Amino acid sequence: MLLTESIKANFPVFAEDDLLSEMEKYCVVKNLEVGKSLIDIGEEVVSVPLIMKGTVKVVREDADGNELLLYYLNQGDTCASLLTCCMNKTLSEVKVTVLEDVSVLMVPIRIMDEWMRKYTTWRNFVMLSYRERMEQLLVTIDSIAFKKMDERLLLYLQQRSSELNTNILCGTHQEIADDLHTSREVISRLLKQLERMGRINLSRNKIEIISLV
DNA sequence: ACATTAATTGTGT
């Protein structure tokens, strides 16, 4: 009842009553605070999170613990990588950590096979999540491979502001630098340039976007 | 309200 309502509110695509009542029956809501981990690399994927509120960060990691940002997930999103792990019954390829307190709907893996067959809306949701994530990752990979840092930063700001649907991004220059694998100074200087061009406004822990085009 | 401290940001080399 209450759960169904919040599912509807956050994932309007799930309109089928049967699917909704099964969700109500099998899924659980998890609330996690900043810094908590949803899943780590190598762990078994027992359920897939649908984000109802908050933000998480999905990363890969190399042997020495250097993190590679894959993508952020916000309200209405789910993790494409975990979906594949789920369907192939493989261990998690990614680490998912909470960036802003989240409330997630955990969909148990065992029920998903059935839903894929039974519910068109579920299947479509999964496929769409894949497609969108794949497209976004391709753009990101292109920018890593072919673009200079100034353009990569621009793309980063664009992606984050459109994901969150806001002109104001919170966080430090250091965090951006970590995401883009560069030094804080480089980011500070590039941001300063953008500010001088009148395209953003800077203040502590905050970037206000005026125009990125 | 003021002083102290810590964190973040700016800049020259």
Place this chain on the structure above:
DNA sequence: ACACAATTAATGT
């Protein structure tokens, strides 16, 4: 990349 200065926010008194 490093070193240091400047600025800002947080905290104690």
